Amino acid sequence: MGEIDHWHPVLRSDALRTRPVGVRLAGHEIVLFRAEDGALGALEDRCPHRGMRLSLGRVEGARLVCSYHGWRWSAEGRGESPGTPAMRPCARRYDVAERHGMIWVKRAGVTASFPYLEVDGWFEVGRLSHRAQAPLEVVLDNFTEVEHTPSTHLLLGYPAGRMAEVETRVAMTDEAVHVHNEGPQRKLPRVIQALFGIPDEARFVDSWITRFSPVHCVYDQYWLDPVTGERAGDALRIAVxxxxxxxxxxxxxxxxxxxxPPWRGLGLGALHLRLTRALVDVEVRRDCAVLAGLADKQPGLVGRALGRFDSALVASRRRIARIYRGEMGGPGSGEGAPVSSRRAPSGSNPLRSVGGPPSGSFRADRRGG
Ligand code: FES
Ligand SMILES: [Fe+2]
Known part of the structure; x- marks a missing residue:
């Protein structure tokens, strides 16, 4: 399997209206279009006739019309040349689907499970897209450890002076890596604390599962009452x-x-969702800014001085190579990478188990693909 063989969310549904839109994925340039009856098409963004970008064309009925010589393409990639009706040209097509308010694509014809997001009973905060100038592995690294949160994030995460108190546990199966962090919440503005219903001295839990077809993490973020240990306040679920x-x-x-719920009293729910969206946007932008500043963006981990928060990086490298890219190890897989200081501080409860499915919110949906 290669990268393009997995379902990826490449465009918000509401960004695809009557005009075709060009997107990129794993070195492929793809044009998405919505036929007048609403059916989706995804073709290589290059006209087989003389190489025009089909994303500069227009939709007529069920066809995408090339802007150069007017050849017409169906969602299945079947072409018509108005000037040479006997021709039967073909364009490369991709599988395309629409779920969770996003357009998803993969290589045509390959079998891949569709990532299924359990969000029944949750309320949408937003669908955001950011670009990081770094390879996928290096970006995932940022999203699979919490040690950067005090210095990089604006609000979400742990306090700078108390990272040693944060417990981090890693569990893994052949298909997934589960990381669970719990520690003191960093100081928040009073208004945010009140809006989220976070008690004073609450403990913050940042727990996620990374899966690799495609590469994605599902985060559950919530707070615990410092006295009872019970959940307190609101919670977030974010699939990245x-x-x-x-x-x-x-x-x-x-x-x-x-x-x-957006209808929570006096418009506070809607305000909460808007603020949360802004917060997610700010934190990811800050992550992207940090990634842009890396002097070394090589995905290899060999020779790096990794700490106790970095265990998931090594585990993810191996699964990216095997599951996502269909390789057996190889450069950047992390084989043999030294991991130092894995021990959590005294008083914490490190768990690093192998086997058994991690609990979580994402599962393979065999109905798709
Ligand atoms: S390049 Fe598209 S019709 Fe000629
Ligand atoms: Fe981050």
Whole structure:
């Protein structure tokens, strides 16, 4: 399997209206279009006639019309040349689907499970897209450890002086890596704390599962009452997909949800959702800014001085190579990478188990693909 063989969310549904739109994924340039009856098409964004970008064309009925000589293309890739009706040209097509308010594509004909997001009972915060100037592995690294949150994030995460108190546990199966972090919440503005219903001295839990077809993480973020240990306040569920655009460019697609209904009293719910969307946007932008500043963007981990928060990086490398790229190890897989200081501080409860499915919110949906 290769990268393009997995379902990736490449465009918001509401960005595809009557005009075709060009997107990139894993070195492929793809034109998406919506026929007048609403059916979706995804073709190579290059006319087989003389190489025009089909994304500069227009939709007429069920056909995408090339802007250069007017050849007409169906969603199945069957072409017609108005000037040479006997011709039967073919364009390369991709499988395309629409779910969770996004357009998803993969290589035509290959079998791939569709990532299924459990969001029943959750309320949409937003669907966001950001671009990071770094390879997919290096971007995923940022999203699979919390040690950067005090210095990189604006609000979401742990306090700078208390990272040693944060417990981090990693569990893994052949198909997934589960990371669970719990520690003191960093100081928040009073208004945010009140809006989310977060008690003083609450503990913040940032727990996620990474899966690799395609590469994506599903985060559950919530707070615990410092006295009872019970959940307190609102919660977030955010699915983040990593789309490789090129060797050093990765699109980060965040599908964010919250436990807060928009109709919560006096418009506070709607305000909460808008603020949460802005917060997710700010935090991912800050992550992207940090990634742009890396002096070394090589995905290999060998020789790096990794700490106790970096265990998931090594595990993810191996699964990216095997599941996502269909390779057996290879450069950047992390084989043999030294991982130092894995031990959590005294008093914490490190768990690093192998086997058994991690609990979580994402599962393979065999109904798709
Ligand atoms: S290049 Fe598209 S019709 Fe000629
Ligand atoms: Fe981050």
């Amino acid at each position: 997909f990593f789309n490789p655009l090129g060797p050093e460019e990765t699109e980060i697609v965040s599908l964010a949800y919250a436990s807060v």
